[in-house]
Amino acid sequence: MHVCMNAQYVTLLGLILAMLLGPGCQESEPEVxxxxxxxxxxxxxxLADAWVEQNGGNLLARGVKREGVFDEVLARYDxxxxxxxxxxxxxxxxxxxxxxxxxxxxxxxEAMEMSTQRERMQRRNEVSGGANP
Numbered sequence: 309m310h311v312c313m314n315a316q317y318v319t320l321l322g323l324i325l326a327m328l329l330g331p332g333c334q335e336s337e338p339e340v341x342x343x344x345x346x347x348x349x350x351x352x353x354x355l356a357d358a359w360v361e362q363n364g365g366n367l368l369a370r371g372v373k374r375e376g377v378f379d380e381v382l383a384r385y386d387x388x389x390x391x392x393x394x395x396x397x398x399x400x401x402x403x404x405x406x407x408x409x410x411x412x413x414x415x416x417x418e419a420m421e422m423s424t425q426r427e428r429m430q431r432r433n434e435v436s437g438g439a440n441p
Contacts, residue, residue: 340395345385347409349392351416352381 341349356377364370382392399406 339391340398341387341391343405343409346395346399347413347416349381349385349387350409351413352384353378354413354417356381 340346357374360370360373360377364373379389382389399409
């Protein structure tokens with residue numbers, strides 16, 4: 309009976325160790341894009357989507373163009389859809405990181421918009437002879 313109890317303890321200890329050490333031996337999370345790359349890709353996707361909305365024609369044509377520009381943006385970063393979506397799903401599960409990415413993305417888009425507005429005003433002033441700065 310004493311030997312049987314020792315065997316049970318050894319088995320129980322082995323199970324506990326396996327549970328504690330097991331997660332460290334599992335495969336690591338699939339490779340995902342770093343935050344800076346993810347932000348750059350998402351920024352380009354947002355810009356591409358805005359372009360499609362302005363220049364895409366009817367709803368069906370916009371859908372077709374959107375697919376094409378989506379693939380072009382991913383190709384620019386040497387990505388396939390699987391890698392992009394795997395990364396996007398990772399960041400959806402890590403909301404703090406995704407919030408940080410989007411906060412920087414919005415700030416960058418706002419800066420781009422301000423720059424575009426300044427350039428437009430500058431061109432208007434040049435065309436109108438410099439009146440009304």
